Amino acid sequence: MKDIVFTVTHLKFLNKDVFELKLTAPEPLPECRAGQFINLKVADASLCLRRPFCLYKFDKTSVTLIIEIVGKGTRLLAQLKKGDTVTGVMPLGNGFIVEKQHQNIALISGGIGCAPLLAVPLTHPNKNVCAYLGFSDKSKTVLVDEFKKACRVKVSTDDGSYGFNGYATDAFLDDFNSGVFKPDVLLTCGCEPLLKAVQQISRQLKIPAYMTGETRMGCGVGACLVCACAVHEGGKTVQKRACADGPVFLIEDVVL
Amino acid sequence: MKLSVNIAGVEFKNPIIAASGTFGFGREYNRFYDVSVLGGICTKGLTLLPREGNAGTRIAETPSGMLNAVGLQNPGADRFIREEMPFLETLNTVVIANVAGNTEDDCVALTRKICQTNVDMIELNISCPNVKEGGVAFGVCPTSVENITRKVKRACTKPLIVKLSPNVSRIADNARAAQNGGADAISLINTLTGMAIDYRTRRPVLSFTTGGLSGPAIKPVALRMTYEAYKSVSVPIIGMGGIMSAEDVLEFMIAGARAVQVGSANIFDPFASFNLVKTLTTLLKACKIEDISELTGSLKVN
Numbered sequence: 001m002k003d004i005v006f007t008v009t010h011l012k013f014l015n016k017d018v019f020e021l022k023l024t025a026p027e028p029l030p031e032c033r034a035g036q037f038i039n040l041k042v043a044d045a046s047l048c049l050r051r052p053f054c055l056y057k058f059d060k061t062s063v064t065l066i067i068e069i070v071g072k073g074t075r076l077l078a079q080l081k082k083g084d085t086v087t088g089v090m091p092l093g094n095g096f097i098v099e100k101q102h103q104n105i106a107l108i109s110g111g112i113g114c115a116p117l118l119a120v121p122l123t124h125p126n127k128n129v130c131a132y133l134g135f136s137d138k139s140k141t142v143l144v145d146e147f148k149k150a151c152r153v154k155v156s157t158d159d160g161s162y163g164f165n166g167y168a169t170d171a172f173l174d175d176f177n178s179g180v181f182k183p184d185v186l187l188t189c190g191c192e193p194l195l196k197a198v199q200q201i202s203r204q205l206k207i208p209a210y211m212t213g214e215t216r217m218g219c220g221v222g223a224c225l226v227c228a229c230a231v232h233e234g235g236k237t238v239q240k241r242a243c244a245d246g247p248v249f250l251i252e253d254v255v256l
Numbered sequence: 257m258k259l260s261v262n263i264a265g266v267e268f269k270n271p272i273i274a275a276s277g278t279f280g281f282g283r284e285y286n287r288f289y290d291v292s293v294l295g296g297i298c299t300k301g302l303t304l305l306p307r308e309g310n311a312g313t314r315i316a317e318t319p320s321g322m323l324n325a326v327g328l329q330n331p332g333a334d335r336f337i338r339e340e341m342p343f344l345e346t347l348n349t350v351v352i353a354n355v356a357g358n359t360e361d362d363c364v365a366l367t368r369k370i371c372q373t374n375v376d377m378i379e380l381n382i383s384c385p386n387v388k389e390g391g392v393a394f395g396v397c398p399t400s401v402e403n404i405t406r407k408v409k410r411a412c413t414k415p416l417i418v419k420l421s422p423n424v425s426r427i428a429d430n431a432r433a434a435q436n437g438g439a440d441a442i443s444l445i446n447t448l449t450g451m452a453i454d455y456r457t458r459r460p461v462l463s464f465t466t467g468g469l470s471g472p473a474i475k476p477v478a479l480r481m482t483y484e485a486y487k488s489v490s491v492p493i494i495g496m497g498g499i500m501s502a503e504d505v506l507e508f509m510i511a512g513a514r515a516v517q518v519g520s521a522n523i524f525d526p527f528a529s530f531n532l533v534k535t536l537t538t539l540l541k542a543c544k545i546e547d548i549s550e551l552t553g554s555l556k557v558n
């Protein structure tokens with residue numbers, strides 16, 4: 001693997017805190033999978049750690065990321081201008097493995113957690129995919145139109161200001177219970193309460209579910225062991241590396 | 257130009273050694289470059305039995321550095337020997353096994369076991385701040401440093417490095433204690449104990465509450481301690497703490513180090529150690545230094 005020096009070719013704010021960043025590489029990129037991530041260097045010597053971001057869209061020479069401003073590092077990235085360069089290593093992590101028998105796929109996300117899921121329908125155009133995208137309120141909705149171009153979509157808001165009134169998991173159960181959609185697999189990303197709800201649904205309905213979570217990360221390549229994710233394995237709780245063993249885990253195994 | 261250095265009879269092709277806990281067992285970085293270009297690799301801290309480490313958040317970024325509280329997660333001696341040693345043996349670089357334990361007896365038993373492998377050296381870790389028992393507990397008081405060093409040395413058939421904690425009253429006393437106990441070399445510094453707090457939740461960021469501070473933020477402290485240790489012992493010193501550039505390497509060597517370990521820099525940049533070897537050569541040429549060893553302890557005191 002190598003460090004890639006990307007050029008910023010596009011930066012657009014989707015709402016006041018979330019922006020889309022397109023990075024173009026000088027040469028063809030390695031093959032990527034939905035759910036994999038990039039570890040990006042920030043141009044500030046006092047911020048030593050790289051920042052991991054899931055791949056939102058990718059093609060042979062570019063990757064697009066969806067970034068929420070949560071601190072100094074993401075604020076600096078938001079100030080990048082077209083033509084600036086930024087260094088990163090990618091693709092990292094396992095990503096979502098969509099199996100052959102998984103023809104019907106439900107995507108369940110909370111907020112910006114929808115970002116890593118779009119590449120699933122984009123890279124599997126022959127699958128029957130429905131995205132249940134949950135947001136806190138109408139002002140926080142992002143990427144809905146992008147999902148609509150790729151698959152069926154059901155938007156929900158916690159306060160009912162847009163779409164289904166409730167959580168994304170409620171919207172999914174609504175469809176499931178009324179027989180509208182019976183998926184073979186659930187793929188999810190979002191806050192911990194959402195992940196817990198999906199874990200419960202997966203157990204109750206006996207539908208396998210895979211999650212990609214969020215954790216503080218160090219090297220991003222599996223060496224430093226700081227991004228521990230507690231997983232049940234062989235009757236024991238073991239600490240897996242989110243960066244190298246994940247970031248996608250079978251939700252059944254994860255200690256949430 | 258001569259880049260090689262000798263520590264306790266072990267020849268390193270250059271003075272750049274990957275530090276314990278930041279480099280796994282070398283496999284991950286070998287996907288980025290041939291890790292045999294390094295002078296040496298120090299393994300993740302090993303214990304007799306496998307350890308899962310601390311649960312929850314293990315890292316926090318700090319200005320020009322980071323805090324970690326991994327808690328010595330490692331596969332244990334048997335799996336290390338079975339699964340990691342065969343790979344390490346294929347490398348053309350010095351392999352140093354970092355050993356730790358809850359008790360002196362654990363450290364001794366582990367050292368005995370690891371010495372039966374083809375590792376080149378043992379680094380005794382009496383300075384891990386992120387475990388409840390053992391770890392730094394052995395490393396604070398000079399008397400306990402000397403005692404554990406002596407016991408481990410008796411069981412150790414390979415050259416023994418003792419890795420010192422900076423969280424002590426007088427580093428010179430601890431360096432001397434390690435030497436008196438029979439250490440063949442000393443490495444320093446391990447991380448400085450620190451803390452990060454989230455003002456919104458009023459909770460420590462790290463699940464373990466405290467963690468070990470590393471990165472460029474600690475370099476001045478590490479340089480000072482390398483210098484003080486150099487003045488107080490005659491065994492070779494391996495310096496570390498926030499090394500990011502070839503210039504940093506030279507500074508540590510001038511302070512008294514015969515070689516250096518590079519830790520957090522690997523976490524910040526997967527090519528850090530590789531780039532250091534390359535830029536070190538360039539810098540030595542520019543400085544017209546023929547033999548890198550001439551730098552060791554060459555500080556001109558004001």
